[in-house]
Amino acid sequence: MPKAYPYVGPKEIAARASGSVPGTVFSSADDLAAWVQAAETSRGRVTAMFVVDAAGRLRLADRRSEHVACAGGSPVLAAGEITLSIRAGRVVAEGVSNQSTGYCPEPESWPAVSAALAAAGVEPPEGYSTELSFRRCPRCDQINVIKDQLLECAVCGSALPMAWNLGPATEV
Template sequence: MNVGGTLLLAPRRSEHVACAAGGPVLSAGEITFSDGDVSEITNQSTGFCPEPESWPTVAAALDAIPVDRPDDFTTRVVFRLCPACNERNIVKDGWFVCDLCGADLPENWNFPVARRGT
């Protein structure tokens, strides 16, 4: 979803940053359609690392199509950037510890602001 609110789609094995032509986004992830409607949708994008709270902008874009859709991401992913080693991390089960170096991860989203378009 670019900063203009346009839903951009690309094949699954493509890179989200390439899909957005290198520009900032409001959200990114994976989407699966079944019979023309959204059956699965996530915010899983290691290129942009969007927060699950980006859902309302995604929902608005899907409603504009319109298609039937879930009420939220079917899989919600929490990303944090390690302040010690700069590694991107997926936080699982509320465990805010870097998988690479073991440093504590911040509770709040901490990627560069320009990456998410706000």
Template sequence: MSARGRGYRYVGPDELKTAVRPGGGGRRIGSAADFGSWIAERSAEELAEPFTFVVGTDGVLRLAPRRSEHVACADADMVLSAGEISFTHEVVFRRCPGCQEHNIVREDDFVCVFCGSDLPAAWNVDPDPTA
């Protein structure tokens, strides 16, 4: 087990655990590219629902369609966490050029909630230092 936290073993019905086939579990998501390729394979019906997830004792997220069993998503291994997860609308952040506070832009209203200054249309929270 990793030093990242306590691991939890599967405690449900034996028939679900014995049905798990090695390598047939959830997809390991170790990067944005992994997530992008996995999500692109999902149907519209799957995208409308939350997904089954586990975080393995290695700290890596694994995702599977909602109706998947957590024990299958984890390949019957111990986990740090398990549940359902949704990926909702994009959250747009901007740093105010006036007061330097970070803002969440809601409903395309690019105005700083702290000082009322206009927020830039382009991303500026962590600008590229080489640009």
């Protein structure tokens, strides 16, 4: 069962994002290819922000936007960054991460990404190319990215919990 991750980032960012247009939904390879071609850089690829919404749909937005805006403020099944290019007329996912400090999705969110990419006509990679784990410090409330398996708050030095603890993720 997939989990739906609530927004856990700063309230000011959510407030700024409220009322903005959510990310574009993609459900066909042709629509996604047109978006990539319009957005791609001189290197022939585009890195974008993505979410998989609660309905399992892939949503993309400019990398400089916020995940909470891309999701329309709603909970997501996954969030992160994706690098796309077009090779031999097909959209290719060159890299996908779960890098979102607004939603902090667990690495276990990958199946939702894989299914959303497949539904949008993109063969998904085997998993996240960059996989992050997040924890909230119970002492100072800071969100931490876990590095080198060190469960220690980067701000106050307190021990971090073994399990994901960023919000009331619910099964959908």
